[in-house]
Amino acid sequence: GEDVEQSLFLSVREGDSSVINCTYTDSSSTYLYWYKQEPGAGLQLLTYIFSNMDMKQDQRLTVLLNKKDKHLSLRIADTQTGDSAIYFCAESINTDKLIFGTGTRLQVFP
């Protein structure tokens, strides 16, 4: 079946690293995505990883994929107040249909 789960909240101090976790159930996922949503806005694509990769780094963002445990994480280094938003992970399975997690609200405090 298709199900993606995330913790609802994460609070970090400015300058620290944030780690947002996601678990999915469908082992045939081909792509896994991270999107950011700020209040009143649409979804901004942050990064994505192919299912045959273990890790992807893009500036302050590091994505780790553990296919055995069906676990995906997004690490944001040197978290800033501008990173405060809701972060969604999503999986796609050979199509353009995305299955989204519930979203994790990241709050960054000074």
Place this chain on the structure above:
Amino acid sequence: KAGVTQTPRYLIKTRGQQVTLSCSPISGHRSVSWYQQTPGQGLQFLFEYFSETQRNKGNFPGRFSGRQFSNSRSEMNVSTLELGDSALYLCASTQGPGNTIYFGEGSWLTVV
């Protein structure tokens, strides 16, 4: 390169009315998908179009429909609006299966 463009951004409708939302994908993208976002249900897939053909449909009633034109622009229509249809409707585009998926800013629909 322009992003995914959705119009209108905000609208208010009355129960029983119908609404049409428009989406212009990124130039060169042939696949368009629609999603509904509500506080209670989160982000849910509505439908997906590729080269004017609906390839996937989510679990929504028949009041929700869509189409795609030859220039890849897409519209979705909701008939006989209900209060529960109040949501952010998001459109996404991609070049096709296996390519990255980009979203527009969404259309905020309020049904009163």
